[in-house]
Amino acid sequence: MKRFKLWYRCGVVLLSVLVALAIAAVILTVLGANVLDTFRVIFVYPFSSIKNISGVINIMIPLSLVGIGICIAYRSGIVNIGGEGQMIMGLTLALVVALNVGEMPRALAIPLVLLSGMIGGGVWGAIPGILKTRFQVSELLSTVMLNYIASQFYSYCLRVPMLDPSVAGGSGDPQTVRLSESLWLSRMNQLFPSLDKNMRFHSGILIAIVLALIVFLFMWKTPAGFKMRAAGASERAARYGGINVKNYVVLAILLSGACCGLAGTVEVLGVHHRGLGNVSGGYGFSGIVVALFGGLHPLGVLPAAFFFAVISYGCNSLQINKIPLPGNTIDVLMGLVILVIVSAQMIISNKYIMYRAERWVRAHLLRAGKERA
């Protein structure tokens, strides 16, 4: 039975990968691209140099921060689809602070900016939590709607109060002035000079790893985390056990939003060094998939985020590698891969399907094997 389980899991994963590749191959053929070359770029090219790996890790950082945040909410019984909006509101508040700190020691300024990002995201996350617990508003609705509001608000801020005077009146994309260099998150090779000079990913990765550990400890080793998990696993039982479910649900989505806000802030301080359009880059949504793929566990999120970052980096590298594909195909391929992976995971965790499969295998394959023997 145990042995079958292992074979079964490997089999499903292998099969799903094959299915994804097969569908992708059809699409690529129709579009006139070389199938093998395309796959090589998506899955192998990201590992081909330290520079590319650094690029992968830079994508992994916001993905994992958002993913960790989503875990907290899911585990506590509230679905957070508002990661995108919380990222944006977090980075907006962080930009306000960053543009106004003036001369302040780096060791003080960076934590201050990060903290304000968390506050921005947390407050934005708490709103749907309060609406849910006080007025029974579905968080699915409110978080998605708040995404739009956040995105338009940020767009307004970029265009009016925070606009870089040098692009004012011009036709360029609206953006803020560049942040003072003392606020940038150091790259790893700056932080540790002994590292290869191509290790250009920023130190946000350390923040992500530490945050994953902290969230793990918080959720599994503290009474507050225990209560949040109990509230998420069974609201009635938690209420019965004397847990104030409403407060813990609000706390959960507040913390979830804070993680997303942190993701936005780290992205600005680490990569862009200024506020510009589309900083969030859809991480708020793909972070949800990362969280699910990571088993809704903060420590599982890190490898899951790395995996998604590889695919994402690979897909984005198609153009440089002269694969003649329209830019939007990348989204199609990524969507396809994600869909297949998530379905495979659902099949793996469904015991009934596994039971049927085992019965079928025993009835057909093993009997044939015995007869031959």
Place this chain on the structure above:
Amino acid sequence: MTAHAETIRSLRVEHITKRFPGVIACSDISLSVGQGEILALVGENGAGKTTLMNILMGLYTPDEGKIYLNDEPVSFRSPADALACGIGMVHQQYMLVPDLTVLENVALGMQNALSMEEGKGRGRNRMKTDVRAVRTKIEEISSLYGLKVDPDAYIWQISVGEQQRVELIKTLCMGARFLILDEPTSALTPQETDDLIQLLRRMSSKLSIIFISHKLSEVKALCDTMVILRGGQLVYSGKTADHSAADIAELMTGHTVNLSMNRPALNVGQDMLVVKDLCVRGDRGHLALDHLNLSIRAGEIVGLAGVSGNGQRELAEALTGLRGIVSGSMVLDGQELQGKSPLDIISCGMGYIPEERNIEGIVPSMSIRENLVLKDIGTPAFSRRGLLKNKTIDHNAKSLCETFDVRCPGTETAAGSLSGGNIQKVILAREIARSPKFLIAVYPIRGLDMGAAEFIHRQLLDLRDSGVGILLISEEMEEVMDLSDRIAVIFKGKIQKVLEKSEANQRKLGILMAGVEEFDEAV
């Protein structure tokens, strides 16, 4: 018509063995049911009843042994196969859609059955169910067996007893001519149980029935023959009349069982819980409790008897702070409970064994050790400086599992994966370990086998003797009469009457539960 419409003259199961990793669920079990017979299948949870029935229904294939229908060997690969041969099962949990009518629910079940009969003839329209044919079928079945239902009533409108009739009709409409009933009386009121037994006896003139139960009085009232399983083995097969209820209980559990454990209360003290003029609204906004008055002393068990839906749930929830109250007062050991949060009430010393043990009494996906500290997780006993004391929690779990005989692979096991009896032991262990001043126990043994039920009852009596006041809410008259020192009968949110144990008997209680106050005149 093909063989599948033939009457079932006999069903024989011979030498069935089914192994699961680490256990033999059924070991060399043989039984046979003849035409018009009602066979009782009796055994504790885990004795192998369900496995055996799942084999009969084609959900499992036996490792050894054969099934014979009318002396011909058959093998079922799915419940549909079994049903095609006329064997149908009504499960303990009803599988009905509340927002559909009786007719629609039956039609839902019949889609497959219809396609088998009519598929070839008329080129059946897959998109459309022939509702008129279903209605005719329901009428035919219900007049044949005397099963009264209103085909146009919605499931949510009808009582549990009626829902069960719908399940029976559904199974019969799907072509069953041999019924397996899995603990059919577990959710019924005493009156409904009597009706069901009458009904089944009438039906047995036209079909055969396997009746799974662990309520011995029903088995003795309904069945002529019985099969007793224990630990996957057949321990008795023969006439019901040859054995007394106590003998059967002994065969089931393998040791002597005290069916009656009643002993007088020794340690009765002052009023522990006093409820005055309590008014509480139910889920639908009506007054579920209407100026209810009740007082319970330390060291006594007061049984609350009544047909379910008369305010029992609302009373338990109001007393534990889970439901707000309209007016009135509840005083526990001198402390007013009204307006307090569930946590405050817990720390006042209120223990609560809730009705729905699987989803309310435990967090099913969390481990046993976590569930055992559910109510105390924030206290200094289990956490220090914001961190959980994992060693203490482990130790607590191990010792409680031992004391309360929780049978589990380990304390890390998800509590929801345990059997009902073990879940109830986990809940009881947690509540008793918190040394409460008062305990509310709602249906504490519903659905449990005799061994577990006996254990729980003994614990409740011990707890009472240590000076705890207990409110026992139950529909089982035997349980209430056996354990309680006083019995309060609830009807429509009011206490009809409080009887001393000595003045109570089944008939009196039955009449009071039906809402008649002056029973002397009514008799």
